[in-house]
Amino acid sequence: MDWINVIIQGVLIGGLYALFAAGLSLIFGVMRLVNISHGDFIVGAAYVAFAVIQMTGLHPLVSLVIVVPLFALLGYALQLGLLNRVLGGDILPPLIVTFGLSIIVQNGLLTLFTADSRRLDAGAIEVESLNLMPGVDIGYMPLMTFVSAVAIIAGLQFLFYRTTMGRAFRATSDDGEIAQIMGLDNRKVFGWAMGLAMAVVAVAGVFLAIRANFDPFMGPSRLIFGFEAVIIGGLGNLWGTLAGGIILGVAQGIGAHIDPGWQLLAGHIAFLAILAVRPRGLFPRVD
Amino acid sequence: MSEPTIVRSTRGSRIAASAVLVLVAAIAAAPWWANSADLRLITEILFFLALASMWNLLAGYAGLISVGQHAYVGLGGYMMFSCVLFWGMNPLWSIPLAGLLAAAVSVPVAWLVFRLKGAYFAIGTWVVAEVFRLLAAQMSSLGGGSGLSIPVSAMRALGGRTERELLIYFTAFALSLGTLLLIWLVLRSRVGLALTAIRDNEVASSSLGVRIGRIKLGVYVLVAALTAMLGALIFVTKLRISPDAAFSMNDWTVFVIFIVVIGGIGTLEGPIIGTLLYFLLREFLADLGAVYLLILGAMAIAIMLVAPRGLWGLIVTKWDFAVFPVGYRVRMPRD
DSSP states (O other): OOOHHHHHHHHHHHHHHHHHHHHHHHHHHHOOOOOOTHHHHHHHHHHHHHHHHHOOOOOOOHHHHHHHHHHHHHHHHHHHIIIIIHHHSSSHHHHHHHHHHHHHHHHHHHHHSOOOOOOOOOOOGGTTTEETTTTTTEEEEHHHHHHHHHHHHHHHHHHHHHHHHHHHHHHHHOOOOHHHTTTOHHHHHHHHHHHHHHHHHHHHHHHHHHHBBBBBBHHHHHHHHHHHHHHOOOTTTTTHHHHHHHHHHHHHHHHHOOOOGHHHHHHHHHHHHHHHHOTTSOOOOOO | OOEEEEOOOOOHHHHHHHHHHHHHHHTTTHHHHSSSSHHHHHHHHHHHHHHHHHIIIIIIIIIOSSSOOOHHHHHHHHHHHHHHHOOOOOOOGGHHHHHHHHHHHHHHHHHHHSHHHHHHHHHHHHHHHHHHHHHHOGGGGOOOOTTEEEHHHHTTTOHHHHHHHHHHHHHHHHHHHHHHHHHHHHHHHHHHHHHHHHHHHHHHHHHOOOOHEEEEEHHHHHHHHHHHHHHHHHHHOOEOOHHHTOOOOOIIIIIHHHHHHHHHHHHSHHHHHHHHHHHHHHHGGGTTTHHHHHHHHHHHHHHHHTTHHHHHHHHHHHHOSSSSOOOEEOOOOOO
């Protein structure tokens, strides 16, 4: 029974990891940008939600109504104001700029909110659970996180393959110059993509903040989890990313069950093992 | 009418080289003109000079943008502690062993992370460093998560206080400037020509027969070994090790990257300028804590927007000048 529980909880937290990863996957797919500050923006979203809740007294889940559009706008502005200027042939400038952003966000949060760890209080829903079978309970919050992750990935998938915006994303990704000739403004398309990615970041941040304590410096490890989920699942495959998140979550759960010190290590080792056997991930997109 | 000639150095670079020699001599003589505190500062500057130059070789020339070099600093530090604690070795003699171990470890690591390209390679190296840190925290014989200190007896074996200080200072001097010299020689060699070609255009150099994979692996292993040797020495000066200090991303990777980027990536002089600027800024701004880091981050972003080749890059584009020439120039005869 123990093991069933470990695996189910691992799958559920895998949903959260997939949320960390979805934005990363999206912007890499559209503009080949790897945002090193991705994890720090997740934590940043948690703090913004914290501030919003302090000011308005909203429930954390309701605060999404404010945080998500705010982050979408921030993403759009960041892309048009800064990141578009360093995208191009050389991978170094975008890498260093997002690296610099990461340090700025971490230390900015430290200055504004101190190093104390915080938590968003979601009330009774946090402790309520669904009894699946004797000894196996599913918390409503982890379940809701997982369902949201599936819904967001389904939504992104729909947006990518069924809408005008998605067509613009795919066209720019396939050949930016031709897309531009056809009347797309790449800079704006990149802006939308970053806005969308940051909207997902906001959701991930709020769910993270309800689940566990957060502090200004936990961004980089969230980036790593997201990155591992993307690589495990296969670049460019959103459903693969969900699978990657689940594998990572289950591996960490199994590790933690054997020895608490092995939780993170088990996740990294699973990632490295998959990288060794399947360098392109488990479900690479067929190009 | 005479033929054009090919030269390596210019008058400017020869003058600069003599200035550099004087400076090196002054640094070598530091124990005779500096007090203990200054000596420690110079040692630290030398460490960062070497770390920055190695990261520059890796990222600026070989195109391997690693954000996980702290893996090797920590590995070296822990190797030194193992040598001292388990085999009763002299801390300084553990340095070459740390280099060998890191070279051996870096080959399978490279086999894994070289599968990732570009920015994903960067994060892959970071994961490896995390794995090293977590493993170090699991080794209870090396202090586990809380770390441990060098036994007093091991430090006494290096001699009395003054003698010990001198010994450590000159080891740091030799190791750091040796690293710089080695990098300069590598860049002047055939391999250096290949590296410069890779830096300028990977596809074109590959089509001309540069064996990119092998050269990148060689550079990665060399830098890993040197970084670990430096790491071993760094933790001799620190006297204490813990997983968080040994594998500190901020100390051994973030600052180093900022130094190289601000000074000028892809040039030998850049990391030197960057290191001096970094220590200058630190003297004035370190008390600001978080704000100091904010400033460094903003500077790195600004440099990337305004002058992606860094401060030294600005000088080179303006005056076409090199303190450490690695290329050749054609000199036309005067009529």
